[in-house]
Amino acid sequence: MDLQAAEKRTKELHNLLNKYNYEYHVLDNPSVPDAEYDALLKELVDLEETFPALKTSDSPSQRVGGEILDMFQKVQHHSPMLSLGNAFNEADLRDFDRKVRQAIGDSFSYVCELKIDGLAVSLRYVDGLFELGATRGDGTTGEDITANLRTIRSIPLRLNEQVSIEVRGEAFMPKKSFEALNKAKDENGEEPFANPRNAAAGSLRQLDPRIAASRNLDIFLYAIGDPGETGVRSHSQGLDLLDDLGFKTNKERQRCASIEDVLQYVEGWQEKRPHLPYEIDGIVIKVDSLEQQDELGTTAKSPRWAIAYKFPAEEVVTKLLNIELSVGRTGVLTPTALLEPVKVAGTTVKRASLHNEDLIREKDIKIGDSVVVKKAGDIIPEVVNVLVERRTGEEVDFLMPTHCPECESELVRIEGEVALRCINPKCPAQIREGLIHFVSRNAMNIDGLGERVVSQLFQEKLIEDVADLYKLTYEQLISLERMGEKSVANLLNAINASKSNSLERLLFGLGIRHVGSKAAKTIAMEFGNMDKLANATREDLTAINEIGDKMADSIVAFFEQEEAAELIQELKDSGVNMEYTGARPVAAEESDSVFAGKTIVLTGKLEQLSRNEAKEQIELLGGKITGSVSKKTDIVIAGEDAGSKLTKAEQLGIEIWDEEKLLEELKG
Structure with a gap:
């Protein structure tokens, strides 16, 4: 390709990529799949590398972050930015x-x-x-x-x-x-x-x-x-x-x-x-x-x-009764404030995360202090500050331990980190937390295996890793406290049913660092089965949209472990599914559904479906869910307490469904 042809194609790519970027990030209404956008962007980057003179400041390729700056320069605004x-x-x-x-x-x-x-x-x-x-x-x-x-x-x-x-x-x-x-x-x-x-x-x-x-x-x-x-x-x-x-x-x-x-x-x-x-x-x-x-x-x-x-930030005063330490599945030691129960933003708060030792020192928090508590973002309880003037002299300094409270291994602080971490791979707390994660709703979703039961099984040494869950017997379970015949039968059925889960649930349940539930599904759809994923290279993984270097390195490192190979083989031997069996979205042109090719907005509270369930079912039938109502919206599905989106749909004359109509159409 000569310079003239390259210049013409570069302009075409600018227009296309700017259009698709605007649809995705401003209108929340993408017209092409991510793979199409990525392919066009790669074509543009290749052209700019071949013809450097074509790289301009407004190129869509200039959004990934350039060279590191030495400092920020001062600039004058053309007109003042007044505060209100x-x-x-x-x-x-x-x-x-x-x-x-x-x-x-x-x-x-x-x-x-x-x-x-x-x-x-x-x-x-x-x-x-x-x-x-x-x-x-x-x-x-x-x-x-x-x-x-x-x-x-x-x-x-x-x-x-x-x-x-x-x-x-x-x-x-x-x-x-x-x-x-x-x-x-x-x-x-x-x-x-x-x-x-x-x-x-x-x-x-x-x-x-x-x-x-x-x-x-x-x-x-x-x-x-x-x-x-x-x-x-x-x-x-x-x-x-x-x-x-x-x-x-x-x-x-x-x-x-x-x-x-x-x-x-x-x-x-x-x-x-x-x-x-x-x-x-x-x-x-x-x-x-x-x-x-x-x-x-x-x-x-x-x-x-x-x-x-x-808006008023609701803050209340309560007493810090004690500080509890917990070891997470990655070994990080997290201190939690145990509070005298207090009502904050409509709910009763008894605990608040203190994150790490540095925060406790910075805020000079002592056991017995009167503290101000609020919900960060109206969601997460946090200790804002200490009312030092209310101290009586009976308050006690909190000292972080030097050894893990679960396994007695020496705690370390890795360079660049603020948290203390237990690096013993056989630490019982990390294993227990990993087991709880494995059976959780977004992972293997084993009903009846809550935190209490998992801790009980672990304490009784009936399970030491996730593969042991599939070896549990009726005789082992019936002997446990608060486990009757019906409970045991239900639990064994739930464990057995989880064997047929699609691959993404198993991937997420394995707790591979940096792999969340969404990434697990993307990876499972891409590779199809566990063996292909286990043999994937870093390059194979980073070629997938949404998978960055850090996640790819973590996945490769996991499968390189001999213990990981042994664990997966044990799960295979127990009959746990290693294939992606989930549905794949139907292309709009291949679907005869009423949803095919339609842009749909969900608003308000649905009674029989969760938002995610409704979204997933509609997308599987070729529909496209967006977050905002515009002239391009075809259908608005309005549940209880639908607000401004419903009002806007009515003003624009857009077709409006209730949940009953949605369920009727989903049944086909």
Whole structure:
């Protein structure tokens, strides 16, 4: 291929990849499979390597993270990034409304938006090309983090129009990405992030852009730096313009005619926020008209035409009764605070993770302290701080042991890790936790083998590894405490039934480091059986989408162990299935189902199916599930308490089903 032909093909690939990227990361409505995108991206990278002059700053290949930076440069924003004043209750919001009415009268409307808990950034485009991205900094000067922001796939590198514009947004880490990141940190004995906001900020302030690229960040754009230059006359029109240019905005926004509407919006999202796939910490309320915004003006720090309502963070005080230590299946020693039971955000909390020894020292936590407890992200209980002034002198320092509380092996702290770890492969706690993981719901799903029964079997030395589960007899089980004839019969039936599980459940159950349930299914579908996987090379594994170097190395290392080969052979001898028997999605053109080729949104609570079950069944019949309602949506399936997605579907005239209709169509 000569340079002219290569240049033509490169432009075609840019257009295709940008289109597919926008559909996937902004519309949540992909039109091609991941494999198609990956193949086109590889073709582009090969072309750019052959013809270096064709590699441009807006190329889709420039999202993986480039060279490590020496430092962040300071940059000036074209217009100030003002911070907002805060409201903490209804009275504060009514006071804000009163001041607005005093200044501009009664004829105006508000726009309410979710306040994303992330990192405010500014993006600068010149002639439609992404030129610069910066942190908020002090509002006038930020830090140049362009290289890191390029790795966020929902940020367009080229706009739909050749405009020069500076826009503002909130970069954030979705809950799933946050959970996966902290899980990996825990397994590696590293300090976990306290919340998604810190994780997002920490990711974007890395000097190595490849780290940011690995963190699966996202962004919502919420404003134009200087909207006057665009010709729009209202904030809501500005958001529509951002949509047209190819930016990702949050569709849960709402125009409100009165403060009563605002309060209703606030109350609604205070209830619905736990169900969002990202964290919000409040609601932003803005006067919609730009002319009225100018009339209201700003103070030195914040605009008079906008305010941020902050959701109350529920914190309570209780007593720390003791600190318990547990050894996980990777050997990491985790301290847990045992608390005097206390109600937090609607549930009774008795325990809170303390993560590691460093956190206990940093917060100066002693047994007997009065502590402030909250739920991180309204989900995970955590000790915020100690009320030192309430100490009586009877509090006791907590000392981490030097030896494993389960096997007495000396604990080690691996270089670069904050956690203490037991590295004895025969540590009973690690074996027991591995057994509990193996029988768990997402793994082999053996009903009746809960944590108590597994611990009992292990303590009685009836099982030492997972293969022993399939050698248990009626005589062994009937002798155990609280095990009657019916319980034993049910348990043996459940163990026997698990032998026919599809390969991905066994893979996940084996506890191979870094292999989660989703990756296990991807691997099982790709290789088909255990023998092929056991003989796979690192290159074979990394060729699969979603499988990175670390996971590939871990899988290869697992199968290289003689003990692993022996264990798998024992499982084979017991009749445990080693093949992938799960269903494979039907291509839309090969399905005669009503779902074939349709774009479907699930919203609200289903009674007879879980969301995952419904999604899986629809996809197997050739349907495509997306998370947001748009003109391209064919069907919205609405369960109980369906919210804004149902409302939008009604406005757009989209076909709406209830769960009964869904079940009827699934039966065919």
